[in-house]
Amino acid sequence: MKRNTWQREAVRSALGTQMGFVSAQGLHSSLKNSGSHIGLATVYRALADLAQEGEADSLQSPEGESLYRACSLEHHHHLICRSCGLTVEIEADEVEEWARRTAQQHGFSRPEHVVDIFGFCSACVPPVPA
Amino acid sequence: MKRNTWQREAVRSALGTQMGFVSAQGLHSSLKNSGSHIGLATVYRALADLAQEGEADSLQSPEGESLYRACSLEHHHHLICRSCGLTVEIEADEVEEWARRTAQQHGFSRPEHVVDIFGFCSACVPPVPA
DNA sequence: TTGGTATTGAAAATCATTATCAATACACTG
DNA sequence: CAGTGTATTGATAATGATTTTCAATACCAA
Secondary structure, eight states: OOOOOHHHHHHHHHHHHOSBOEEHHHHHHHHHHTTOOOOHHHHHHHHHHHHHHTSEEEEEOTTSOEEEEEOOSSOOEEEEETTTOBEEEEOOHHHHHHHHHHHHHTTOEEEEEEEEEEEEOTTSOOOOOO | OOOOOHHHHHHHHHHHHOSBOEEHHHHHHHHHHTTOOOOHHHHHHHHHHHHHHTSEEEEEOTTSOEEEEEOOSSOOEEEEETTTOBEEEEOOHHHHHHHHHHHHHTTOEEEEEEEEEEEEOTTSOOOOOO
16 A cells, blocks of 8 residues: 655645756755655655655656656646756647647557657747857 | 776667667667676766757656657657657657747746657557546 | 564775876877 | 878766665555
């Protein structure tokens, strides 16, 4: 049976206070700084659980790190600032529709799509362009 | 100055024979099995180069691995079979447009988007549904 | 309170990827 | 073709995120 521990609650709560996506490591440091003695492995486990239950949203940063964020239960996508991490939840019915249609056209079943936009928000000056 | 080595050529060529996305590790094994003595680090370097020059396309698998594939130079997206790796290159002008528009609406600059669909192709029977 | 068992957490184990660095192999020169 | 400067290679060590291990602990139903 699944139990309620202060650790799980701490992770859920800490995730809620974050304005954008955080890595497990990042959330762990954040918790430590707030005086918590929670273990790193526990943070990983709690985040994985939250993500599985749909309470958190997870995605891979372009560098391959797993990032998490508290989210509403509906399916949605993100616009993420590469610099400050500011995240805007965006709807994309248009894209949902496109993904479904495209998968079907090619005979693919049970499609899941990854649709996220990374950029620099208005408050962050873009680094040297390529 | 950039030099032409048989290793770089071997990676380029091996990538060309793959039908879908491959990981650096996978391509390395593949080359080894074909009798090549190429080193793993070299495969990583060659793939990174190819990706940078636009000769290869790279993306992160849902598990966080970097996957590569020989590709046409234009920007495009993918429909990837989770089971056999079959990959279909898809165009998504509609989505390009949407991404650009959405980023702009929220004041984001230099947007890059991640748009890929994972599913099961018609030849692969889907595993137990959730 | 008590017992069965999830859960925890420190440390070790994994795994993909990157850095190191001496040896090697391109490619340009004469 | 030989000589030379330097990019490239590759075995291996290092890194960094994530997972596993496993004994100690804490949850919760009875």
